[in-house]
Amino acid sequence: MSAVTVFGICAATMVGLGLYGLITNPQPLRKIIAFNLMGSGVFLLFGIIGRRGAAAGMGNDPVPQALVITGVVVAFSATALAIALLLRLSQTTGSTTLKTGVQPSAASDPPGG
Amino acid sequence: MSVATAFEIVLAAVVLGLGIWTTAVRETYSATVGFVAYGLLVALVWVRLDAVDVALTEAAIGGGLGGVLLLGAAARLRNTELVLTEAPGKATQVAAAVLAALTGAALAGAVLLLPDPAPTLAPTVVEHAWATGMTNPVTNVLMAFRAMDTMLEKVVLLLAIVGVWSLATDGAWGGHPGPRHRADPHGVLVFLARLLPPVGIVVGIYILWTGANHPGGAFQGGAILASMWLLTIMAGLTDTPPVSSRRWRLVLVAGPGLFLVVGLAGLWLGAAFLAYPPAQAKPLILGIEVAMILTIAVTLGLLIAGAPERSVK
Known part of the structure; x- marks a missing residue:
């Protein structure tokens, strides 16, 4: 078994795990973590493709590597935005539920804020 | 085995x-x-x-x-x-498990059945390395061959910051992001926040510099600088800057701004948008990277600090 096989199966499982967590975990923060888990699996799959494309004295194709580096940074900024939204939601409504029709608790925030 | x-x-x-x-x-x-x-x-x-x-x-x-x-x-x-x-019902959980298992199995199958020999762009990257004068192939791809991706990614970072800041309440707009941290002035955290940043800043700059020829670059160096900054913020030694500050906003746009200027100059003087003249490629790329490391460090730090919460007094 080569590194490609071992880590390839690992990465595919991580995508599946992340998807499961994203659907079944009710807390938004857990959904964000699960989504990151899924993203990390996708990045790893990309790394596997790059590893298979090892050539010209390089152990890993540099083009997928560069794209993954860009992807990691974008994933981080999306996570930061999601968490800022979540913190604002909990600040405004006093809870982090994603269910519709939940009344916000008494004005914890000035109107229009 | x-x-x-x-x-x-x-x-x-x-x-x-x-x-x-x-x-x-x-x-x-x-x-x-x-x-x-x-x-x-x-x-x-x-x-x-x-x-x-x-x-x-x-x-x-x-x-x-x-x-x-x-x-x-x-x-x-x-x-x-x-x-x-x-928590979702049993039916949802089972359906999600089946869906996740199918997705995982399909991906695993795809990985095991990939064609041989695998397609690769590594020889092309090596072949054109002369155009930049740098030997780290990943930096070459990031900063030259696929520079457009990297530039747009900087814009994504900016958009994320705009998104996070726009979540501020009316009263806190323009103020300092996040809570004001306080720590025991004789505690371990404050001690580390005084001890580590000088070392961390040198390591961050070294990683940027060495990225031209060895693993490293502006992203990794910027992340290290950001963590050093956050350490001093969390120890209460410094405060997050008010988001209305022009100087800090200038740092936030410096990276993508310089990238765009160099890119447009390539369109005007050279062959195409973001095409560097080979003779000046390395200094130009290093210049962009220096602006980028500052932008990345400040953006990452401010993204973690969050939305403005305290108005400027």
């Missing part, structure tokens, strides 16, 4: 175990800690895949700064999570 293969199997098993634990554990705080450990071990997987540049990024941003972000959020949301009892 060789030692290397055995190590890889154990590493994959531990990574998987952490992934399962992160998904299944009851407490959100534990899940966060699991995810941080997962991020650091995934960096090791990247090393085994011979992608050291990605490993550095994953460890610094995925494990390190991402961990700070998630742990901070988990700590602030601790009280609100207790009241939640809205």
